[in-house]
Amino acid sequence: MKRLSIHLLWLSTVALTLSGCAMQPPQAWEKGNLARKEMTMDADPLDQAFTQHVYFSKESASGGSGVGGGGCGCN
Amino acid sequence: MPLQAPNSRRFRIVLTLVLAAGFALSARAIEVGNVAPAFMLKSARGNVDSAALKGKIIYVDFWASWCVPCKQSFPWMNEMQAKYGERGLEVVAINVDAKQVDADKFLAQIPAKFQVAFDAAGDTPKKFGIKAMPSAVIVGADGRVLHVHAGFRDGDKAALEAAIVAALDGLKKR
Secondary structure: OHHHHHHHHHHHHHHHHHHHHHOOOOOHHHOOOOOOHHHOOOOOHHHHHHHHHHHHHHHOOOOOOOOOOOOOOOO | OOOOOOOOHHHHHHHHHHHHHHHHHOOOOOOOOOEOOOOEEEEOOEEEEHHHHOOOEEEEEEEOOOOHHHHHHHHHHHHHHHHHHHHOEEEEEEEOOOOHHHHHHHHHHOOOOOEEEEOOOOHHHHHHOOOOOOEEEEEOOOOEEEEEEEOOOHHHHHHHHHHHHHHHHHHHHO
16 A cells, blocks of 8 residues: 555656646747737737726736736746 | 556656756756856847957847837947947847847837847857846856846846946956
8 A cells, every 4th residue: 555655656746747848838038929919818908908997996906917018028 | 447656667767867857958047157158140240259259248138029128128238338338348139039020120110239149049048048038148258157137127227237337347457
């Protein structure tokens, strides 16, 4: 029983680590396409501002959906 | 059929090696005191060779046309080059755009009065282990890194200028 649990622990560690390496995230200098406007979740800034306003006034939540620009890892 | 835990010792050794290799290959960010990697890149005016700039303080800036803070950093770098160029500062802005056209459009909008080099393949930022855009690395006269900075905000200007001045003061003492 103890042996099996050690094996399970080992297996899950390996699986977790390997899945973490499965997809290499783009490097800082490779984010040109990610920074494009059409890659934002809300393409319409007015609509986004309105949604933000609703969240802020009804739920007093602000800033959760990120800030201007994107993709460069600097904002 | 229940999933069986791998029992063979060789399997475990191989897996450990694979994981170790994965960790070893992930790029290391450059740190103060490291020898800055050499680069030889094409620019609008011929080539930029890091070896030819030895003896100067090099402000290496990594930028891209799609990077919003880079637009703010260019006028500031123009100012720094004008102010400290005589004392031995050389600003080298390395563009990492995949397409040269994008970089040219940016430069037409925001002219650079310092050296601009192009590295579409991204070899130089990889060698420097750059983690953010823009990133600045100040390299001393001996080729060692004196200062590393990620990003560019208005509030960073004073600290960056202080780092440049400190580097130039060190140059004078030699």
